[in-house]
Amino acid sequence: MVLAADAAARRAGLRIGMPATKAQAIVPGLIVRDADPAADAEALEKLALWALRRYAPIVATDAPDGLVIDITGAAHLHGGEDAMVRGMVDQLAASGVAARAAIADSWGAAHAFARYGARSAIVVPAGESARAVLDLPIAALRLPKDMVENLRVLGFERIGELAAKPRAPLALRFGPELGRRLDQASGRLSEPIDPVRLPSLIEVRRVFAEPVGAAETIARTTGKLVAQLCEALEAKGLGARRLDFLFHRVDNRIEAIRIGTALPMRDVTRLTRLLCDKLETIDPGFGIEIMRLAATLAEPLAPKQTISSLTEEPEADVSGLIDTLANRVGEQHLYRFAPVASDVPERSVCRVAPTAPDTGEAWPNHWPRPSRLLPAPEPIETVALLPDHPPVNFTWRGVRRRVKCADGPERVFGEWWKQDAELIAVRDYFRVEDEAGERFWIYRSGNGEEAATGSQSWFLHGIFG
């Protein structure tokens, strides 16, 4: 029997549940292999571990074909919920896995939207998933197949219809499972996630005889756990690059904090400080039973000799500041600029990690560059003599300026190896100054003589100081 079908298979006419012989009859030359659910489950675990390393500390498999990730507090580090969910789908698509993802308030709702939602990457606004899930079909409720069939026979199609009915007769007929799934989908019943764990992990934990909730106790225990972890790391010669701190609450919910550092380290004070900065985001609820600190990413850290000479000045160490800022705004928002060998101005800078070694490279200094570059060149209306002269006046954002003096043209050729359209494209840049003294960087797209080199229209690209 066919167990799963992707878009190409569906186009060929194969459906889930179709007998294998029928499938072979529809598609000639079909290769038939036995399903291997154990290998599938193992592959899903591996995917869960990948998601654990990349996205958030609490990841579990949602058998048979999904993952559930608790992203509380981790979304802003990946550029927001929209960017995160689309990035996840794109990343998996790049490795050849067609995926759908959804973000919602509860596991049940997210499961439903991921499988039955309209788009492949959905973000349900906070607080609205209980209402939005009512529009989905009842198959999204994770009920056994025969129960779904019986409900359909009774005339129920959408979750909303089920939720509107009184609970008692349904429970009498179908059992408590139906009520439980409905509550889980709307978020009324909490569903704890049992996170997967990376093997061979350095982990320290503290189990409390009585649940703790006071902030000082948590902070104090954090310090002790970090000290224990650093000892364990030192014994193995490793430095931590990422720490996951999980709190198991009394009501079986797990809250988590994740911190990352740019370089591997085992400095107790710095790690404690990074963790304590985020401690206020967790809600202890009725109490915390277990606190578990794990180094999910650890790299070898060899001891380094500090500078002992009296005349040599040690370079100030900014890696601690980089770690704190990266944990606050996200790693991709902290960068340095580096030159790229390209004439096209918007492509001549690239971002590198702040801890990357300084190669001392700089941009070629032939022509002055504007200190502010507009994100996209804005069209301006000009009066200019073709082909070599700067405009006599130009109008930008509704203000007409008369050009007093100008420098140029600086000819920038297109990069034919990037796009065919840029084979003969040309920009002529001018640095112009208007009567008030403001200086702008404008260009004409095209060389003024041949129409194929550009649209011959003028744009403003940057502002000089």
Added chain:
Amino acid sequence: MRMSAGLPIVDKLRARIKRLESAAARRRLVLPFGIQAIDRHLPGGGLALGALHEVAGGGNGAIDGAAAALFTAGIAARARGKILWCIRRPDLFAPAIAQAGLLPGRVIYVEAGNEKAVLACFEEGLRHGGLAAVVAEIARLSMTASRRLQLAAESSGAIGIAIRRWRRQTEAADFGQPTASITRWRISALPATQLPVPGVGRARWRLELIRCRTGESADFEVEACDAKGRLALPSDLVHGSSQKEIGRRRAAG
């Protein structure tokens, strides 16, 4: 007569205020501009290290902040060490900053999503102490926030420069609000140096020192930063200013 007798009393009061303000009697280090006319006006003979300074653009520069960015890059280039630049919108063009003397390997950029995050990163950078200068582009700076930043800068000895940039011209009037920064500058673009051939010469700025703690405000016309981040006095004006001074003395005497 009363004025000349009042002067030593005013000096004594000034010294008392200085003692009250700085808990630790530290000699303030400064970063001089290298131009006599400007350094004379600043207390200590230059921009105070371990303090907060504000820079804003005049006219359209209040929105785009182009001249302010180059001015700040020149100052940061002459400070020794790494720079942290906190921005809200990524429209700074790094080759121009490198042309002002601030090489790309020295600057770390933080792109924070909103004003609060920019201020938090600004304070974090100032408190850290391993940086030469910390720059942040912000629109609103309240008195309490500026006091916190000033204290953070004093604790570490780094220069803190707040580039004020607004979204609309009407918001630029916010620059009049008092803050705890030591000096406040406004930079407006002026027509460039005239060249004997067609072309745009070295850019010129009107540099207004709007507020200076324990000093007087003044304004200067300067030529923009060169490849090492140094400003210069325009040569035609240097001669002109001395003539004006002679005239003034004659009129007063």
